[in-house]
Amino acid sequence: MYKKEKHSASKKNIVLIGFMGVGKTTVGQMIATKLKREFIDIDQYIEQTYHMSIPQIFEQKGEPYFRKLERKTVIDICQHHYNNIVSLGGGAFQQKEIREFCLENCLVLYLDISWESWKARFELINENRPVLNNRSLYDIQQLFNERKHAYSMHHLKINTDNKSPEEVTASIIEALQDN
Numbered sequence: 001m002y003k004k005e006k007h008s009a010s011k012k013n014i015v016l017i018g019f020m021g022v023g024k025t026t027v028g029q030m031i032a033t034k035l036k037r038e039f040i041d042i043d044q045y046i047e048q049t050y051h052m053s054i055p056q057i058f059e060q061k062g063e064p065y066f067r068k069l070e071r072k073t074v075i076d077i078c079q080h081h082y083n084n085i086v087s088l089g090g091g092a093f094q095q096k097e098i099r100e101f102c103l104e105n106c107l108v109l110y111l112d113i114s115w116e117s118w119k120a121r122f123e124l125i126n127e128n129r130p131v132l133n134n135r136s137l138y139d140i141q142q143l144f145n146e147r148k149h150a151y152s153m154h155h156l157k158i159n160t161d162n163k164s165p166e167e168v169t170a171s172i173i174e175a176l177q178d179n
């Protein structure tokens with residue numbers, strides 16, 4: 001866990017990280033509503049700005065191009081917005097530049113999930129996530145484990161197992177109050 005300044009959550013952007021499908025987009029929106037802050041989902045922002053869906057960007061431009069847009073977008077948004085809730089895509093924290101920027105300037109909140117719980121959600125999230133296409137469940141589990149290292153760099157962690165999005169949101173609000 002990284003050290004954070006006291007009361008930092010009251011002014012810094014709160015950035016949600018975690019594996020695909022853990023609930024960053026869903027819960028991010030709910031926290032923003034509860035805390036009366038603006039919500040920005042980086043993938044949705046990229047789709048609106050570049051008039052292409054994430055699968056289209058991967059298919060037509062390739063993953064490295066997407067990662068470049070992702071890096072530029074996360075850093076631009078976090079530099080120019082204040083006090084917002086920002087949900088990243090699940091691969092963003094693999095990029096050192098994004099990780100370092102967010103850990104230095106934002107409150108990084110990691111939504112954790114066990115592999116067992118994640119597997120039960122697989123059918124629900126398989127569509128529209130190009131990184132999961134053509135990967136076996138075994139390969140996805142490898143990716144799930146590989147990404148834990150980047151996610152271990154955070155300020156606050158919330159376990160989401162057996163919790164509804166509303167319950168995850170309530171746990172986050174409580175953790176932020178103690179923060």
Ligand SMILES: Nc1ncnc2c1ncn2[C@@H]1O[C@H](COP(=O)(O)OP(=O)(O)O)[C@@H](O)[C@H]1O
Nearest residue numbers: 019020021022023024025026027124163164165
């Ligand atoms: N705590 C939860 N319990 C059950 N389903 C959830 C939970 N959080 C999110 N979901 C569902 O899982 C799917 C992926 O959620 P999403 O917010 O898009 O995740 P992410 O942005 O982390 O990829 C959605 O269908 C959402 O309704």
Ligand SMILES: O=C(O)C1=C[C@@H](OP(=O)(O)O)[C@@H](O)[C@H](O)C1
Nearest residue numbers: 019020021089090091129130131
């Ligand atoms: O983990 C990844 O590499 C990705 C996760 C997706 O976001 P979610 O985590 O919101 O699904 C999206 O950014 C893109 O499909 C790539």
Ligand SMILES: [Mg+2]
Nearest residue numbers: 024025088089
């Ligand atoms: Mg998302």
